[in-house]
Amino acid sequence: MIEAQALTKRYGSKTAVDGASFLVRPGLVTGLLGPNGAGKSTTMRMIVGLDRPTSGAVTVNGRPYAEHRAPLHEVGALLEAKAVHTGRSAYNHLLALAATHSIGAARVREVIRVTGLDSVAQKRVKGFSLGMGQRLGIAAALLGDPQTLILDEPVNGLDPEGVLWVRTLVRHLAAEGRTVLLSSHLMSEMALTADHIIVFGRGRVIADAPVSEFIGQGKAATVRVTSPRVDELARLLESPDVTVTRIDEVTIDVVGVTAEAIGELAASAGIALHGINTVTGSLEDAYLKLTAGEVEYRSDASGQPATNNQQEVSR
């Protein structure tokens, strides 16, 4: 259980986290989602006491992190890949961390095995790829078999197999009743991994809801219809409950009627359909809608996030 109350962090005149209050519950994977610079990492750093809040407070299992008698058994944190001296081997890095809590070498070997680092454990971290660095960070987080895990962008730099492994791992840890908080700016990853999502925008919590609800909030189901006689069809669909949006000459988006109903209607009117599909409100839509105006570094028109590029979410 992680509890943040009006957590605020300012660096000079810049506010990184602005009065964030939230609760991260055990037994769930909670995702911290937000664009770059939204305050996700700063929030995580404050949870483990690396950064001191300007005001507000955050506790883990009822106490500030630093007040726990066995911090590594309480919280395991991966805050960034390679918070490691590059001249030391992975094994010695973990051994030194473990020693602070009198955790034995057997456990060190165990987390090395679990994270698949056996073959490189004796090598110096200097030569590690980003993915290996992430695995080492996760190994360090698992050392104390902690009740709470905080993982900042854990899948960053991992190959597809590694991504799948992290996803399975965090699901499993949550299923064991642990508290899991992970951050990502990849909405698709969150949709697959998290149960609950906290969205950050410019340092503030702008949404805090279960994934299912979050997707529902974003957008009602839209049906995209392509037909050479699309204007005719649009007139037939007219009704107070239905919104029709013209996309181009032959395409409309319809909200408020199911695809089946539109199909039936078109058939009875003898209108040929060249395409019809349901576009569920995706997490991406919801996310972009929520963070519109909260994005700190916006790309110019040419490189803008593709808001029209709606995806079907197959969940």
Next chain:
Amino acid sequence: MTRTAADTANRSSLEESVHGLTFAGILRSEWIKLRSLRSTVWSFSIMFVLQIGLGVLMAFTLPTSNDSASGMVNPFAMDDPMVVVTTVTAGLALGQLIIAVLGVLVISGEYSTGQIRSTFTAVPTRLPALWAKSIVFAVVTFVVSVLSMLLTFVVTLPILASRDISVSLLDEAVWPAIVGAAAYLSFLGVISLGLGAIIRSTAGGIASSLGLILVVPVILVVIPVTWVQDLANWLPSTAGGQLYRDLGVFEVWQAQLIMLGWVALFLGIAALLLKRRDA
């Protein structure tokens, strides 16, 4: 390499009795960190070899009995124990620079690599990590220094004997000097570690630590004001030097207090900043 997450549930190796964070554990952790870096091992090895090598060189420069017979005078005008002490501590001039650099690196290396965040996540109260680091580095420096000087003594024994100098290690002018010289290096190492923790950058830390040893004394001495020149006696490199050779300014216990004062000053500032700053 497809591991099932279920592996993590295997807690066999993690005993049910959790010890938690202890100072003994932190000391052990810092010892593992110190010995597992090639740079540390290399630096200590180089210091060890230099210490012995320079001692041997020094011994060979001493006049042989033949020279004395031919009327050449001992150029050092020292009694025998003093000659031995000078020989054994000959490497200190260079050894102190290695220790000063290493002292900075022990902590600045953690900042430059990001290791410090792992360290402070494991020891969120932070200060025990600073104390443990200082203690481990001071003790290792002391042991390596004493060993290298003892070995220098043994190696130079026959060379000195051929020059009719034979002094026991237990001579009351010899062993305290060896202990004092080793203590000097340990003090200096911890002062450098404090500087490294304050400045947090390797380049800046090394510059200020070497500056304190090499540059500041020179500057103070050339300023033609008596009290400023007197101040030079209080600097770590000069006051510390009195731990192993008598320069007639301070007693050994006074020099020890002055060095402790420097350690307290730099570690104190480092501790304050460590608590206050974000890692």
